[in-house]
Amino acid sequence: MKVPALTKPPSRSAAPKRTERPFTTISGVPIEPLYGPEQLTDFDPDRDLGAPGQFPYTRGIHETMYRGKLWTMRQFSGFATPEETNLRYQYLLQQGQTGLSVAFDLPTLMGYDADHAMSEGEVGKCGVAISSLEDMETLFCGIPLGDVSVSMTINSPASVVWAMYLAVAEKQGVDWNSLSGTLQNDILKEYIAQKEYIFPPRPSMRLVTDTIEFGTRRTPKFNPLSISGYHIREAGSTAVQELAFTLRDGIEYVEWALERGLNVDEFAPRLSFFFNAHNDFFEEIAKYRAARKIWADTMRNRFGAKNERSLKLRFHAQTAGCSLTCQQPYNNIVRTTLQAMAAVLGGCQSLHTNSLDEAYALPSEHAVTIALRTQQVIAHESGVTAAPDPFGGSYFLERLTLDTEAAARGYICRIDEMGGMIPAIEKNFPQREIANASYEYQRAVERKEKVIVGVNAFQSDHEQPIEILQIGDRTQLHQSKKLAGLRATRDNGRVRASLGALKRAAEGTDNTMPFILDAVRAYATLGEICDALREVFGSYQETSLV
């Protein structure tokens, strides 16, 4: 691409200026008054852009992008009992959703059964409650796992819940070779941001590597690891921190898998990413473009990947939950639309759009339908899907992309110098960077340098309450009763034997997945399996800092 010369704009000193706040992105990056060719003297279109579908994939991983295939519309969903969530899934599939994404409740994410003391008050509140293979059979009842791709956000107990999913597929008679979906199995970002960890970092990394190895051999169409920046951003990071910490986490997983003896081109094509789609429209598009470029370069030049598919960064995006407001909740539909638009213009492979009521609770059916319709309007009415990377070549966007890339590479180098992500986490480096950024942002909001419509500006006194999904405490009772029944009727000798074998495997170096599968098939519960692993690996406690 040749950059055409612009006629020099007239002196801007006389032009009106807004002075109530500095012009920066939401992450605090200063924005110049105007972007033209003089801001792109270091920009080389052949090196920095390439064509869509060509290295370094800045413009997207496919030549035709959405002309060939739209992104997967995948709404993250799960609440209360497996029976209730199953009905929601059937509804979403009938409405034209093209993949499922399971949200689990906090006890499940923390490896506790629904009847554990720590689960009190939390069962079914933030997602669906799953304690055993029996619950998983109910969750996917009537849903053909060979045809519907399933993403699971599960992290610490990922290998256990994935084993339950694989066991349900066996019971449905579905060949594992035809299973497709993604495991959000990125434990590093838990220590960094979301804090739903069970075991210490090194044994957790071993479990993740076990799933990568097992998946590479046994489930060729399933993505065993989605490397996630979403939660880093929700914890208050900047766009650059989200990008840099996520890619550096990715590097860590690749290094562990190579150490295990896998060939990079065997597993790298099945790695995928998950990014936030936040408010700042151009900053977000730049972030996705820089992500593809850095990853392609890293895989080729740092790890020597040869397969083109290993170089292509595929990503899921979710609009920013933390940007939603309780005040004037219908404004959230507008925020979500703009954020989703940035994800699409940034070339996402799948997308979740938040519902207008999610600042309050998990979404109602009405709200989640509007959120899905938002994606359908973007896909079929807006026209933005007709040309790949339609903003490519914009002076502003290319400058932002180059700067985002350089800043992210700076962080990646610093973490390399610390010896990798685990030492960096142990030093609290990413945690502290994020906490500082989130505090700075909050202070900018308090000073009204950052405007949040309906919250610190344009407030209204007369707000109509909206319908909110209520999850009662009967879920815990219902799930606990089912568990008591299961424990009374299963073959408890088989359960004990399988848990003993799992512990011995965990103490050694065998891949734990086959042992976890045996325990799951014997109807050992999630809590029992995680307890067996806790006995071997210990539990993690972070040093809390403010």
Place this chain on the structure above:
Amino acid sequence: MRVPIRVLVAKPGLDGHDRGAKIIARALRDAGMEVIYTGLRQTPEMIVNAALQEDVQVIGLSILSGAHNAIVPRVMELLHEKDMDDVKVIVGGIIPDEDAAALKKKGVAAVFQPGASLEQIVDFVRATVPA
């Protein structure tokens, strides 16, 4: 010189989303208070024991998971059992209006819902603790 107000910021339940708790802790500290942050996954018993040992005047609970109706009343009971009714409890997080009203009836001094400003929270703590 005035003795600084002592505040325990606590994160009960299983939820790990500590962005809000950490921001509040920092804002109260920047406002001159002595802040103790418990870290994650505290039971009501652990929180009340920490409040006793640290001799705080205020406990701030951050709850985003919907478990507030199980956790907060238990904290209030334990404070009462230990003759610590003078400790003010404030709650922040995703708390629906009707739950906020019910918690206040159980003795919670204030509930700060999404969108509350740091200034409001700092001012409330200053006003509610006798000098």
